[in-house]
Structures are given as C-alpha cells and as structure tokens.
Amino acid sequence: NAGVTQTPKFQVLKTGQSMTLQCAQDMNHNSMYWYRQDPGMGLRLIYYSASEGTTDKGEVPNGYNVSRLNKREFSLRLESAAPSQTSVYFCASSSQGGGLGYTFGSGTRLTVV
C-alpha cells in the first residue's frame, strides 16, 4: 500500500542512548518532515527536507539530527536521548510543499527512562 512507513513503532531507551527513527515514502513526494506530538501541544516540527539534498530546522530541533538519504527516505537521529524526548514521533511527506496536505506515517512511540 502506498504511503509513509515508520519504524520502529515502539521504543524504550535509557538516558544517554542513541537511536535512529526510520521513515520511507513511496509516493514520489519531494518534501518530508519530522514532527513530535506531546499532550496539549499539538504537533511541533523538528526538521524538514523540502527536497532531496536539503534539510532545515523546524521549531524544536535541539537534540536531533536528520538525514535525507534519498528521495524516499528521511531519518531522525537522537544522539544522546533525554527524558524530555519522550514523545510520539510522526514522519510526513508532501508533493507540493504541503499545499495539498501531508501524508502521515503511523508514528513511533518513544519512551526515554
């Protein structure tokens, strides 16, 4: 099925550990995004990639890095996880910079203890 695939779906990390969240889309979209969702705060943009080969910071980039590996894949890395990074992470993609809406993955629920 066409869409956005995120892995893993669940993860528990200890403080200071590192991990990479994977995202892939098969809709030939140019733009990809990483959001985090916290209760009462909606979705906040961490990083985005408007097109292959470019990445830019969003609203809450501290503690994260990203890689746009190719047109399909956009990964999010936590180098040294902190409890404040406990959240649900969503990857999304769009074809025309969001003007027609985004397609979201099903999310990764991350807990940092």
Next chain:
Amino acid sequence: GDSVTQMEGPVTLSEEAFLTINCTYTATGYPSLFWYVQYPGEGLQLLLKATKADDKGSNKGFEATYRKETTSFHLEKGSVQVSDSAVYFCALSLPYNQGGKLIFGQGTELSVKP
C-alpha cells in the same frame, strides 16, 4: 509569526448533536487551511482542506469555510456519531519557498456518547 489557535477540549457531545470546533489563524500571505483527524492510536488523516478565501472544504459530513475576513476555519458537522470520537487538528501551510511547512493548532479532543 504564523500560528493556529483552536478551541480547547475535550468536547463531549451526545450522538446526533451539532458540532462546531473553532479555529483561527495568523499568517502572512494566503495560506491553505486544513483539518486533520487522529483516531486513537493512529496517525493523522487529512479530513478536509481549503486553498483560498471563501472555499468550503467538506468530507464525511464535516464542513469548514475559509473566512479571510475573520481569519477563521471552523469545523462543523450537523449530526455527530460515536465513530467521530477523535482528536481534530486545524493547520495551515506555508508557501513552498518556506518549506511548505504545516503549522498545527494544539488539537481538540471530541468524545461522542451514545
């Protein structure tokens, strides 16, 4: 800066009641506006959109009209069902030369009781 403000939840309604979820925005230029829905344990799904002033987006009985004069995009449904229980997010999109970013409101949880 650009922002979206939604009415706070949770909103609790009885089945077949009328629903309104208020959304107002602040933006430079003329953004596109969206409503997304998130069912428990799932990702976000696009519910409806409007790309210019006075456009009405509609889907699954939900409607919202892009009101430039009041900078609003309120979500309405004439008769809600239990299956409409979810969190609803209003959002606006920035132009492509600003990354085409979607900016979300904080979400409004809707609970519909039988």
